[in-house]
Amino acid sequence: MIISEGKIRIEVPEFQKITSKNRVFYNPEMRMDRDLSSLILSFFKGVVLDGLSATGVRGIRYVKESGLDSIFNDINPEAVKLIEKNCEMNGVRGEIHNRDFNLLDLRADIVDIDPFGSPSRYLTSAFRIVKPEGVLCVTATDTQALCVSKKACIRKYSAIPLKTDFFRELGVRILISSILREGMKQDYSVDVILAYAHKHYMRVFLRVKKSLTAMEKNIEDLSIVYYCGCGYRTYSKELIQRCPFCGRKISFSVPVWTGKIKNDSFLDRIMKRDISSDLRKKMTIIKNEIDTPFYYDIHKLAKLYKFDLKKIDSVIDDLREIGFKASRTHFSQTGIKTDADLSSLLKIFV
Ligand SMILES: C[S@@+](CC[C@H](N)C(=O)[O-])C[C@H]1O[C@@H](n2cnc3c(N)ncnc32)[C@H](O)[C@@H]1O
Structure with a gap:
């Protein structure tokens, strides 16, 4: 079936249910995220790698709406056929690869990874592919692992999560911490443009650069987060055993990003654009949120x-x-x- 999204029209497979088992994956619920991604990326120049393209919807929108050149990739040959068809339908040209993301041998100014579940297995390659001074866009839909499931979080994000009443924010901050720690192995620092949670997913946009000073600053923003059943919460680099509020044994999550999760001047620029009322509503709350x-x-x-x-x-x-x-x-x-x-x-x- 043919659907319209943003400024493009694409063919997507008929589906009864949104599942990763579909011939080629397309989730209409991620439309707001694609609107926002296309908007954010319109402030940058160069080549974007839509690393896990499925129908090609992101990469095509980045060409038609953000003024970028796109490279497409998907491991599924059926997806690649659809990407070719959809590119043609929209008059978009771009390299199309049918490879495992982790085996791609190319460089791009911007890398977008939007996987099923966790992005963790793609992060090393994302930093290998992205150019210095580039941008990384990362989605995670395994919110259970990021927010509560201790073993899954340790396996995928090398972090200890914690059940708290602010679990969604903690999950986003663990995701940033994990991306940063992966980047630093390849000498990359990160600067958060925007990180947010919506419905079943979390999404992070980061500027990355090779800078020892910036990395050292990034490290200062990694903390131990403490939380007690009485509602007390704090973050620190020091070890705390007891809750200063009620005296009980305190629980912790580590290592967690406690730096900024949005760039206010960037958001000011976004808000000046002509955006849909749904997106404006969401972005207004994020913009007014204290960091x-x-x-x-x-x-x-x-x-x-x-x-x-x-x-x-x-x-x-x-x-x-x-x-x-x-x-x-x-x-x-x-x-x-x-x-x-x-x-x-x-x-x-x-
Ligand atoms: C969630 S879908 C992408 C959705 C798409 N970005 C969108 O906005 O509609 C994930 C895609 O990753 C592809 N994929 C899974 N493992 C991969 C791998 N190792 N390398 C490349 N593509 C992969 C799947 O075939 C699927 O099309």
């Missing part, structure tokens, strides 16, 4: 401390009134980001 780890889930705190819920916006106003920074967060509709400590936050409710 302080980690959000509090107000519903969970209310249950724990047995207080009556207040409207999120009024809690934010109250926190601001007493001098703290506070905002909503795109990670959760019941979440609040603030630089207030737990006891100051609880005082708002009593």
Whole structure:
């Protein structure tokens, strides 16, 4: 069947259910991500490798909407046939490869990896392929591994996750930590353009460069994250055994990226563009979100401390009134980001 997405039309296989078993994969639910990717990449120049192309939808949109040249690749020969057809239908020319991503022998200014599940097996090659001063775009849909499943997270991301009320943000930050640690093995530092979670996936856009000074700075942004059942959370490079708030044994997640997860001036430029109302809604929340780890889930705190819920916006106003920074967060509709400590936050409710 033929569908329209952004400025292009492509053929996608008929499907009853979205599954990796489909002849060639296409997920309409990722459309907003493709809209955003195409928008972000329009601020860059050069050649983008759509490394796991499936129908070719991303790479074709990058040519037609972002002004880039695309290289396509997919291990599935059926996908390659469809990419060829879709390129032709949209008047797009580009190299099309039918290889295992990890065996590609080429370089690109921008590398996009959008796999089934975890991107971990492709990261070494992504850094081998991307040029210095380039951009990496990485999707992860194995949110279970990034957020809660200890063994899977250790296997795939060499990190220890933790069940917290801010698990979506922690997952995104573990993903960045893992990409950074992979990049540093090839002398790459990272600079986060934007990292976010939406529905079933997480997505990270990074500028990468070969710089020892920048890498050393990146290392300062890797921390141990502590969390206690009483709601207390902090991050540090030091070892902490007991929760400073309630005195119980405290749990941890490590190594976690605690640096910035968005570049505000870049987002300002994005917001000036003509974008769909759905995307604008999402981006407005992200743009207004304070970049302080980690959000509090107000519903969970209310249950724990047995207080009556207040409207999120009024809690934010109250926190601001007493001098703290506070905002909503795109990670959760019941979440609040603030630089207030737990006891100051609880005082708002009593
Ligand atoms: C989630 S789909 C990509 C979806 C596509 N980027 C989009 O936006 O619609 C993942 C694709 O990776 C391909 N793939 C899986 N393993 C691969 C490998 N080792 N090398 C190259 N392609 C691979 C699959 O055939 C599948 O088409």
